Amino acid sequence: MIELSGVEKYFAGQVVVHPLSLTIKEGEFLTLLGPSGCGKTTILRMIAGFEYPTKGKILLDGADLTSLPPNRRDLNLVFQHYALFPHMTVEDNIAFGLKMKKLPAKEQQERIQEAVEMTQLTPLVKRYPHQLSGGQQQRVAIARAIANKPKVLLLDEPLGALDLQLRKNLQSELKHLQRSLGITFVYVTHDQEEAMMLSDRIVIMNSGKVEQIGTPREIYATPTTLFSATFVGENNIFSQDGRLFAVRPEKLRAVRSQDGAKRIGEVLDVLYLGSIHKLVVQLEDEPMTVSIVLDFTDERTWQVGEKVGVNWNTEDEVVIGP
Numbered sequence: 270m271i272e273l274s275g276v277e278k279y280f281a282g283q284v285v286v287h288p289l290s291l292t293i294k295e296g297e298f299l300t301l302l303g304p305s306g307c308g309k310t311t312i313l314r315m316i317a318g319f320e321y322p323t324k325g326k327i328l329l330d331g332a333d334l335t336s337l338p339p340n341r342r343d344l345n346l347v348f349q350h351y352a353l354f355p356h357m358t359v360e361d362n363i364a365f366g367l368k369m370k371k372l373p374a375k376e377q378q379e380r381i382q383e384a385v386e387m388t389q390l391t392p393l394v395k396r397y398p399h400q401l402s403g404g405q406q407q408r409v410a411i412a413r414a415i416a417n418k419p420k421v422l423l424l425d426e427p428l429g430a431l432d433l434q435l436r437k438n439l440q441s442e443l444k445h446l447q448r449s450l451g452i453t454f455v456y457v458t459h460d461q462e463e464a465m466m467l468s469d470r471i472v473i474m475n476s477g478k479v480e481q482i483g484t485p486r487e488i489y490a491t492p493t494t495l496f497s498a499t500f501v502g503e504n505n506i507f508s509q510d511g512r513l514f515a516v517r518p519e520k521l522r523a524v525r526s527q528d529g530a531k532r533i534g535e536v537l538d539v540l541y542l543g544s545i546h547k548l549v550v551q552l553e554d555e556p557m558t559v560s561i562v563l564d565f566t567d568e569r570t571w572q573v574g575e576k577v578g579v580n581w582n583t584e585d586e587v588v589i590g591p
Contacts, residue, residue, distance in 0.1 A: 270295040270453045271316060271421060276325035278311055285311050287478045288325070293421075293455060298447050300456045302464040303474030303500075309457045312474075313423050316455060317346045330420060345414035346423040353398040353409055360385075360394040363413045370417075384416040387446060404435045411446065421453045428463065440466055461501045465489070473497050489517075491587055498589050505559040506589075507532075513589050518560040520585040523548055523577045525569075530578025534559070539571050550577060 271293040278286040286308040293299050301309035314320040316327060318339035326335045334342050345366075353362050363384055367377045385391055388408040398406055407427060414422055427443075428436045444467050447454045458464055464471050465485040473480040473488065473496070481488060481497040492498035498506065498515040505516050527533045534550040537558060546563040548571055559579060563569075571577075 270297070270330060271455070272326075272328040273312075273316075274326045274328070276312075276315060276322045276327060278308070278315065278320065279323045285477050286315075286322075289479060290325075291472065291479075291482070293453060295453055296451050298444070298454045298456065298467055298469045300458060300464040300468040300471045301474055302458060302461065302471050303480075304459055307474040308477040309472075309474045310425055313346070313425055313455060313457050316421075317344055317423050318342050319346075343420045344423055345417050345419040345421075346425065347410050347414050347427050348425055353406060353413075355398050358395050358397055359390060359401070359409050359412075362398070362409055363416050366413060366417045380416045380418070384412040387415065387449065388412040402435075403431045404439055407431070407439060408442075411443075415450060415452065419452065421455060422447075424454060424456045426457055426459070428460075429458075436463070443467060465501070471501075473500060475500070492589060494590050498587070503560055506557070507586075514586040515589055516581045516585055516587070518547065518562040520581050521559060521561040522580045523550070523561050523563065523571070524580055525577065527576060527578040530580055532559075532579040534577060534579055536571050536573050536575045536577055539573060548577070550579060552579070 273289055273291045276286065276289045277284070289312065301312055303309050311320060315322050318334065318337060322335060326333055328334065329343060354365065357365070360381060363381050364377055367380055372380070385394060388411055390405070390408055390412055393401065393405060398409070401409065410427070428439055431439065440463055456467065468485060470482060470484055471488055472482050475496045480494045481492065488497060488501050492501065492515060495506065495513060498504045503518050505518060505521060507514055507516065524530055532552050534552040536548055537551050538549040540547040540549070544565050546565065546567065548561040548563065549558055550561060551558050561579065
């Protein structure tokens, strides 16, 4: 559906996006994930047409859009702050793009109706943005975008301004909406959990470079770089014989006997987090601490200051590059 071919972006001679080639499939939920300033929003803005690549090409459905202005691309962008018109009702906000396209009135009504039903806004169509909650405003912004029937919907941190509980609710709504619409979503976030929950594939970005592209499962189970291994989920990084490898906290085992243990350490902290318990252990002869997630059926009590052995299965080591 979208193809980025050798796309690069410089601002004032500085590289913001290193050469990037990426194919986004039709109907896919693809997330650009990374810390602030890693280039993910710049990539989204280049796809939308608000920025032009310094080098490379952007294709949509085989057609070259690289130099087309935003209004001539079959895409819609949903911003973090929704950009709703405060003086217009929900209905008029959704209709705005359709009026600009001069669609026949009957088709406008049908599209508004459809978008409103999909985003569950039917009882709110006569309200103004200031009479809506953050979550409802977010749905209006999405309804306005999908009423245009774009081939691709671009979302820039669309849940970033919401509180945690609302974010959680809207994440599942978004996923459901994307599945029922069948539209390609390109989503930008710095929230790893959100990316893992929503995406078919994730592109991990760091300092303008792609660190890894994969499904949530691939990224969690087999990170390929140190950044991927430590950015998504919690991880323990070990170095041995000149190689680095990662072992997830749930794959480590704490043992009372230190005989034959792969590492020995001292319990720094015992955390009870409801369904899981966690030990934080300072390793001997190494500067690092490790986290060990204990199964909730594990009834053993651990004391801060206690000496423990740390074990894991060799097949749970994930060797990572530099």
